[in-house]
Amino acid sequence: MQTILYADLIASFMSVSAEPIACQECGQLHRYSPLALGKTANCRRCGALLYRNRPDMLDSVLALTLAGLTLFVLTNVFPLLGLRAQGAEQELHLLGASLAFWDQGYPLLAGLIILNIIIFPLFELLTLLVVVLTIRYHWRSSTAIFLFRWMREFKPWGMLEVFMLGVLVAVVKLGDLATLIVGAAFWSFAGLVLTMAAATTLLDPFSVWRALGKNNG
Amino acid sequence: MAENEALLQCRVCGCLSHAPTQLKRFEVMHCPRCGARLKLAQQSTSVEETWALLIAAAILYIPANFLPIMSVYMLGAGQPDTIITGVYHLLEAGQWPLALIVFVASIVVPLLKLFTLSFLLISIQRRSRWRQHDRMRLYRITEYVGRWSMVDVFVIAILTGLVQFGNLARVDANLGSLSFAAVVVLTMFAARTLDEHLIWDVAQQEEELT
Numbered sequence: 001m002q003t004i005l006y007a008d009l010i011a012s013f014m015s016v017s018a019e020p021i022a023c024q025e026c027g028q029l030h031r032y033s034p035l036a037l038g039k040t041a042n043c044r045r046c047g048a049l050l051y052r053n054r055p056d057m058l059d060s061v062l063a064l065t066l067a068g069l070t071l072f073v074l075t076n077v078f079p080l081l082g083l084r085a086q087g088a089e090q091e092l093h094l095l096g097a098s099l100a101f102w103d104q105g106y107p108l109l110a111g112l113i114i115l116n117i118i119i120f121p122l123f124e125l126l127t128l129l130v131v132v133l134t135i136r137y138h139w140r141s142s143t144a145i146f147l148f149r150w151m152r153e154f155k156p157w158g159m160l161e162v163f164m165l166g167v168l169v170a171v172v173k174l175g176d177l178a179t180l181i182v183g184a185a186f187w188s189f190a191g192l193v194l195t196m197a198a199a200t201t202l203l204d205p206f207s208v209w210r211a212l213g214k215n216n217g
Numbered sequence: 218m219a220e221n222e223a224l225l226q227c228r229v230c231g232c233l234s235h236a237p238t239q240l241k242r243f244e245v246m247h248c249p250r251c252g253a254r255l256k257l258a259q260q261s262t263s264v265e266e267t268w269a270l271l272i273a274a275a276i277l278y279i280p281a282n283f284l285p286i287m288s289v290y291m292l293g294a295g296q297p298d299t300i301i302t303g304v305y306h307l308l309e310a311g312q313w314p315l316a317l318i319v320f321v322a323s324i325v326v327p328l329l330k331l332f333t334l335s336f337l338l339i340s341i342q343r344r345s346r347w348r349q350h351d352r353m354r355l356y357r358i359t360e361y362v363g364r365w366s367m368v369d370v371f372v373i374a375i376l377t378g379l380v381q382f383g384n385l386a387r388v389d390a391n392l393g394s395l396s397f398a399a400v401v402v403l404t405m406f407a408a409r410t411l412d413e414h415l416i417w418d419v420a421q422q423e424e425e426l427t
Contacts (some may be wrong), residue, residue: 018223020223020233020364021231021233022226022231022233024231025353026353026414026417027226027417029224046350063359081334081375081379083379083380085304085382085385085386086382086385088382088385090379090380090381090382091328092375092378096378097371097374097375097378098374099378100374100375100377100378100390100393101373101374101377101390103377104377104389104390106390106394106395108395109370109374109390109394109395109398112398112402113370113371113374116367117371124400145250145251145252146252148251149229149230149251149252150252152229152230153229156360156363156364156409157364157405157406159364159367160370162364162365162367162368162371163262163367163371164369165318165367165368166367166369166370166372166374166375167371167375168317169315169368169372170372170375170376170379172312172315173307173312173315173376174376174379174380175373177386178386182320188425201388205230205231209230209231209232209250209251213232213250
């Protein structure tokens, strides 16, 4: 008990000049204080995560982003699935899955799917690349701020993992109808989903915004 | 937002800034760090916008469930399927895990979203202080889970793209898939426009008044 009170006392003296921050969940005000490596700070009212100090966050995210971009290219170049029935063969690319609705007379749906599984994921990967490089090399951050803001807004609309579930459902559905060929893009696609999920988990938005805000102007 | 300190918090980047003492008519505030638009609580049209999107989604939910979403033709024979008959066919074929996935993603989740968002809106409008933590959690779950409803639309896209063997076997998309996608998109927008901080703010403002 004694030690905790004492620590609180020191903290309150030291942080008089520290910048105020607010919990994104409930609005509770806190004062920012740097964390030891590997530690996290949580809101004292609602317990939501405020910020973290991950070792090597920037380098891991950079590695994952570069891997993700490579997998993204592979996924778009190679066929995802193939179907063989009575001598005829059909192949499906990622873009083909988006355009299927176009051929059926639903251009709006085709546009939505292209955004969900191609444009927004690519935008996210490129933004991560720009943001990480900007922080690492202390570039002027106005472009990175603009991109990161929109990436955060578009985040729910990139639906690679939902599409992955759709692919699995389709594979099971077709399995007993015809001979199904699993294409190379299927595997790179699975890798892409994992890579992007890992990058999202590792990235601490608070630290990114703080670093970008300092380099601004 | 932390109005009581005359501080505004940006919804996008979390940056705190001082609220101006006076705003001119039609003047708009922007976050000093990321440039996103900032709104005072009394400027917020979040509740109205969310209701509008929810009502539109509820109306489209009807054709989404009664119109066929896709048609499977094998050797010239076949018929259009709605979401429900699609689930039923999967059950008949003994593929109950798939039937469960499609049932939850296409029927349970959209309905649950319509109900929970309406419930949250009504509780905000009634200035309820009832279990704010739990309502916040409910909002987070609703926001997260909504996008998974798109799985049915993706399955239709994959099947129509892949199964095009003329008379032998063919899968076509139908109008229901467009209404269904519209329901998903509208409820996702609704979850986004609902300012979840209103769940807390109402109680705080009343505390200051009393």
